[in-house]
Amino acid sequence: MSTAITFEDVSKTFEVQGRAFEALRNVDLTVERGEIFGIVGYSGAGKSTLLRTVNALERPTTGRVVVEGLEISALTGSALYTARQRIGMIFQQFNLLESRTVYKNIAYPLKLAKVPEAEILDRVEELLAFVGLSDKALAYPSQLSGGQKQRVGIARALATRPEILISDEATSALDPQTTGEVLELLRRVNAEYGVTILLVTHEIDVIRELADRVAVMEDGQVVEQGSVYEVFSAPRTATARRFVSSVLHHIPSEEVLTKIRAVHHGRLVQLHVEDRDTNHPFLSRVARDNDIDFNVVFGGVDELQGRLFGSLTVELLGPDDRVDAAIDGLRATATVTAIDPGPTPHSSVPAARTPVPDARPSVPDAHTPVPDAHTPVPDAQSPVPEPVEGHAEHPTILKEHTHA
Numbered sequence: 001m002s003t004a005i006t007f008e009d010v011s012k013t014f015e016v017q018g019r020a021f022e023a024l025r026n027v028d029l030t031v032e033r034g035e036i037f038g039i040v041g042y043s044g045a046g047k048s049t050l051l052r053t054v055n056a057l058e059r060p061t062t063g064r065v066v067v068e069g070l071e072i073s074a075l076t077g078s079a080l081y082t083a084r085q086r087i088g089m090i091f092q093q094f095n096l097l098e099s100r101t102v103y104k105n106i107a108y109p110l111k112l113a114k115v116p117e118a119e120i121l122d123r124v125e126e127l128l129a130f131v132g133l134s135d136k137a138l139a140y141p142s143q144l145s146g147g148q149k150q151r152v153g154i155a156r157a158l159a160t161r162p163e164i165l166i167s168d169e170a171t172s173a174l175d176p177q178t179t180g181e182v183l184e185l186l187r188r189v190n191a192e193y194g195v196t197i198l199l200v201t202h203e204i205d206v207i208r209e210l211a212d213r214v215a216v217m218e219d220g221q222v223v224e225q226g227s228v229y230e231v232f233s234a235p236r237t238a239t240a241r242r243f244v245s246s247v248l249h250h251i252p253s254e255e256v257l258t259k260i261r262a263v264h265h266g267r268l269v270q271l272h273v274e275d276r277d278t279n280h281p282f283l284s285r286v287a288r289d290n291d292i293d294f295n296v297v298f299g300g301v302d303e304l305q306g307r308l309f310g311s312l313t314v315e316l317l318g319p320d321d322r323v324d325a326a327i328d329g330l331r332a333t334a335t336v337t338a339i340d341p342g343p344t345p346h347s348s349v350p351a352a353r354t355p356v357p358d359a360r361p362s363v364p365d366a367h368t369p370v371p372d373a374h375t376p377v378p379d380a381q382s383p384v385p386e387p388v389e390g391h392a393e394h395p396t397i398l399k400e401h402t403h404a
């Protein structure tokens with residue numbers, strides 16, 4: 001595959017009331033031609049800002065954005081206009097022209113491009129059929145449901161036959177049933193028209209349903225990326241784990257971990273196994289070889305992209321050195337993630353591990369489950385957060401990976 005979009009060390013600083021605010025920090029990402037790439041993150045992570053650099057609605061302060069071989073971040077005027085025709089965009093709020101019919105909404109970008117009227121007619125009819133709205137050509141947006149409006153949005157975005165479609169929370173205002181239908185339509189846009197899709201969302205389910213690869217953003221940075229299978233089966237960062245545990249229930253949430261810790265005082269590890277790993281009883285063998293006991297305290301098996309994977313949270317019981325040796329033994333088969341024993345109540349955390357707050361507004365609450373579209377975003381006017389005492393921002397899982 002060749003490359004559709006490359007973000008090269010992209011940073012974006014906004015000036016807010018005389019202070020610099022970094023919305024994007026050194027983002028490096030590559031989206032391959034023909035794939036569906038999802039970016040997930042909580043409100044304020046910088047997803048929309050990053051997406052808007054793809055069609056130069058936003059320009060990086062430093063770094064480059066290259067789209068289909070063109071450095072879009074450096075284009076202006078008619079060169080930018082031409083480049084933008086190769087990039088369709090859809091939005092959470094649809095952004096339709098309320099005073100124009102469905103037909104005229106879809107025709108609008110073609111009119112701007114001075115396409116002849118007869119050709120516009122053919123193209124719009126084809127698009128209406130593709131999105132299943134042939135009978136709504138003369139309706140006005142106010143007469144449509146949310147799902148129908150987004151279908152019009154998709155048809156309009158495809159009007160100029162773009163190679164790339166970018167989507168900013170396109171299903172976040174829709175109910176689950178309608179979301180499913182719109183995701184199915186996006187899948188067809190990718191499969192039938194070969195359009196590369198880059199989508200951003202705070203809904204991890206959308207990523208799970210639609211994307212081939214995923215990046216997780218937090219505080220303007222990409223903190224994790226990989227295939228959807230990789231990230232869902234073995235999330236490495238606390239943020240990715242929070243998202244994944246909200247939809248795949250074999251990975252304990254922070255709340256569940258607290259309960260597990262209260263009962264199980266041995267060494268806790270999480271074992272991520274893939275379909276090919278599980279054809280032998282590795283856990284009991286490793287325990288026997290190292291003369292330790294184990295307890296499976298949480299876990300399950302799931303399916304994604306046609307492949308099985310599982311996660312077990314296991315308590316290992318025995319002297320430290322033998323538990324260490326057993327963990328090494330487990331790594332031969334599973335990805336082993338050590339689980340932090342958890343915060344000690346009433347003790348302050350060593351300064352070196354306390355994140356130093358800077359001028360950035362913080363993401364709502366590190367322990368909030370997936371926020372919905374109505375979670376207030378801390379805006380740039382939010383007061384600077386106080387220094388964080390304690391454990392609130394500490395990842396529970398220490399990164400400790402095998403399968404290097």
Ligand SMILES: Nc1ncnc2c1ncn2[C@@H]1O[C@H](COP(=O)(O)OP(=O)(O)O)[C@@H](O)[C@H]1O
Nearest residue numbers: 014023042043044045046047048049378379380
């Ligand atoms: N034009 C702007 N001026 C100042 N701050 C902005 C601007 N656009 C976005 N931001 C800030 O940048 C951060 C990231 O915003 P955004 O990219 O919209 O995040 P997300 O889409 O992940 O919710 C937020 O804190 C937001 O307030």
Ligand SMILES: [Mg+2]
Nearest residue numbers: 047048049169
């Ligand atoms: Mg956004």
